[in-house]
Every structure is written in structure tokens, then in C-alpha cells.
Amino acid sequence: MKEIQNKLLTKSKATREDHFGRAICYLCIGLIIALVVCILYFITSRGIATFTQNHVNIWGFLAGTNWNPGSVDAHGNPEVGALPMIVTSFSVTVLAAAVATPFALAMAIFMSEIAGKKGTKFLQPVIELLVGIPSVVYGFIGLSVIVPLIRKIFGGTGFGILAGTIVLFVMVLPTITSLSVDSLRAVPLSYRQASAALGANRWQTIYKVILRTAAPGILTAVIFGMARAFGEALAVQMVIGNAVLMPKSLVSPASTLTSKLTTDVGNTVMGTLPNNVLWSLALILLFMSLFFNLLVRFIGKKGSIKK
């Protein structure tokens, strides 16, 4: 009797293992959450300092076109207009996603609907390889191949939004493709069977049934691609020209938020205005990624496939 009572009251080995595993999980999650909170707090406090300590007008920052944090304008306000960078960041992001989406979609359809196992087996590593190439390599190729090519065709220096778009196109392609493949594969088999039973051929099924059912997923894929393009720094910095000017054309040098950050952060002193405005740029980036995230959640909720 005693023995049985003991057995029931002491923790078994399995229970202890369970507790141990749970503790590790909580510890890791806690660490990650603390890390995220720290990062958010740090960027926000630094980014806001521009407006609270240096008394920069927030509209002057968001809508101004003159960027020269080291000097002041005629009214004695520091020249920290970030609009050219915001516009450029958006332009390269939207253009890259717009160019990449048709290619990515074609590849996704091919992989999930048309090619058999063999085709997928071949294409999958190709796409994964594209993800694995470091961004500095993309930038270097852009600098040595794409920029001279654009210079030859369009004149000018070759640096600019077009070069950035082409480099980013290759970089977001795998993201959009693989996420699209997942959403196409998630379309239930019964939909395809029903479509076939109604006499639709393969193309009609893909176009009228599968693509439409998977549309929210594909949209999510595109937004993830855009988030990646928006945040990419190094490769873009190498080909965009880094001139804080309102972009006049696709082949005139411009500067994105991220490229400005990587170029300038080492040359400024913590706590001074030129450094604080860089944190404000980082804050804009943070808000944008938050926005992209919320958008993805919203779309996901609206359009999940009901089985």
C-alpha cells in the first residue's frame, strides 16, 4: 500500500522530464521576448530623441526634401528632410515586388500544379540556393554587371532605382515563390476534383479555381517579399548611388532609408543630432515592418481557406 502511495505521489521520470522541457521552453521564449522588447525600446527612445531633444519638427522630418544633418537652414532648423529616402525606399520595394511577382507566380504554378515530383525536386534547390546567397554578393554582382549595363543602355552613371530594383527582384523572387507554392498546395484536392468533374481542363482549373482560392496566400507572399525588399540594406546600398535626392528618374542616383543608415552610422557620434536622426530613420523602418506584419495578419484572417 505504502509503495503504491509513494509511487503515486512522487514525480515520475517522465513528469520531471516534462517539467524540465517546459522550463527550457519558457526560458527561451522569455529571453526572446525580452530581446524584442529591448530592441523596440532602444530604437524608439533613440528615434524619438530627434523630436524631443533636438526639437526637429516631425513634419519637417517626414516631408522635407533637404538632408544635411550637419548644417542648419535659413531659419536655424537642422536640415533633416527624409522624404527623398522614404520615396526611394517605397519605389524600389514596390517595383521589385511588381516585377518579381509574375515570375514567382509562374514558377509556383509550375512547381505545384504542372511539374511532377521530378521538376519540383530540381527547382526547389535552385530557389533555396537563391535564398542562401549573401546579399553582399548580390550587391557586388549588381555593381560590376548591372550598373555598367544600365549605364551603357540609358547613359548617366548607372546607379539608381532601376539597378536597385533589378538586384532586389532576384532577392525577393525566392521568398515570394516558396510562399506561393505553399499556398497553392494548400488548396484542397476536392476543389480540383470538383473542377475536373465539371469538365474544366487544367489551365481553367488553375486560373479559375486554384489561383482564386490561393489569392490571400499569394498576397501574403508578395507582402513578405516586399518586407524583405524594404529592409534590404547592403546590396541596395552598393547599386543605388547613395545621393539623398528626390529621384527624378529610374536611373538617377538616389538613397533608401537602409542605405543611408549603413553609410552614415559609423561616422556619427551617439547622442548628437546626426546620430539621432539615423535612429529616427530606423524607427520608420520598424513601423513599416510592423505595418507589413499587420497587413499579412489581416489578409490571412480575411481569406483563410474554409474546408
Add this chain to the structure above:
Amino acid sequence: MKKRNIFSTLLMLGAVGAVLTGCGSNSASSNGSSSASDHAGKITAVGSTALQPLVEKAAGQFQNDNKKINITVQGGGSGTGLSQVQDGAVAIGNSDIFAESKPGIDSSKLVDHKVAVVGMAPVVNKDAGVDNITMAQLKDIFTGKVTNWKEVGGKDEKITVVNRAEGSGTRATFEDAVLSGAKAVKSQEQDSNGTVQKIVSSTPGAISYLAFSYLNDSVKPLSIDKVKPTDANVENNKWKIWSYEHMYTKGKAKTATADFLKYMNSKDVQDSLVKKMGYISIHNMKVQKDAKGNVTDAK
């Protein structure tokens, strides 16, 4: 599927390990450099990427002779170097510019050690058809008044100005010597000598400026007022565009750090390594420059 699971577990473990070791080594090095540098012989030097290769090489040689001293050299830029040394986070802050000329730095707390001189020359694409220029013309080009090479005696080609990142030491030096307070035209900005060299060599009509050690056959260095950009001309200040490479310490340098800085200034480094790496030895200078840019004869 199973294989994938194993892979992802391994990856996770690796990532966690990397994070943990990363934290560990970080805290260790910051402890070492702030408090124990004089006892344990640990020195961290952070800052200017232009000076980094020289300090790294010198540190390597120095550590060969002094096995107990451990020197870490990092880049990050002159601004980072100055602010880190001011905060006491590192023992030495490397900078291309005087601490006095960087806003936000209290230069009275820092002690300057000049370890080398670097000359800079305007460079153009070989296509421009110019090899001499006056200082006034150079200023006009960089302020955007002159936009075609034919206006300064070259061929009919648009000038593409390639500048350095705002706040970088190289740009500060160049603007002090050439622009005399005027504002540079808005243009492309690149953040390294290597990229500038590549862009100028491949873009017709491009102009920028480079440290002497980056001059080669792919770009054309310009003479200014018929003075050629050579070490000898920098040493007697005929060539005006040059600056010191500084290694700053917070207060007077102590024990290991002082020894290392002394070594940087020794004949061993100045007569061989400094020249080999394309800098000009501080011992050869016949003039000296102060933080305001006044040049006097060296003592």
C-alpha cells in the same frame, strides 16, 4: 521529413550556441578593456576603417613580442571610435579627424596620439582629359558650379561628382582643404575608398578623391596648381589635402596601452610598416597642423 527535423534542430542548437557565446565574449571584452586593460594587458582599439589595417598589422607584430598583451582592433568609423573612447568603452579610439572637429565629443578629456599622415588626391576617370586643375576650379566642381569638363580644359563631358559619406574623416579633410566652408553639391555618396576607386574608374566623367594608397593605374590623380600628389609634397605642405591618423585615449594612456602607442610611434612601425601600407611617416613631416587647420613648421 525526418531528416529535415534533425537539420532544423541542429540549426536551432547552433543558433542558440552562437547567441550564448556571442554574449559571453562580448561582456568579457568590455570588462577587459574598461577596467583591466592595464593589469591583464588587454587593449581594444575601435574606429576609423582607414587606419584599421595599419593598427591591425602593428598590433600583430606587437603581440608577437609581448605574448601577455592581447589587442583587438575593430572598425566602425571615426565617429564610433571617438564616442566609444569618450565613454570609456574602449581603450583606444581611432579617428581620421581631430576630436575637436566632431560635435558631441569633449576633446579636453581625450589625449591625441598622431600615428601617421595620409595624403588625399582628387581622382578622375581617364576619359575626362584633364590632369591639372586649380584649387578654385576644384572647389567649383565640388560645389556644383562647374558641371562640364570642357569648362576646366577637358573634353565635352558631364561631370559626375562622387562624394564620401557625410561626416566621414576623408570627406572632412577634403572639404576643409578645398571647399573652405562652402557646401558641397548633392551627389552620390560612397563609404569606402575601394568603391570610390571602382566607380571612378568605370564611370566616364566621374571625379572623386582617394587616399594616396588607393591611387593606381585605373584612375587618374589630378595635380592641383601644378603640384603633384606625392609624399614629398605632403611632407612640406605644398600639397594641402592631408590629415593625421589619430589614436585617442581617455586621459593619459596607461601601461599596456601606453606601451602599444609608444610602439606605434617607434622607428619599427614608422619607417617600415607605415610606408608599406601607403601612409606617410609622422617622423618625416616638416610641418604640423593643429585642429583648426593652421600649419606651422615642425619643431
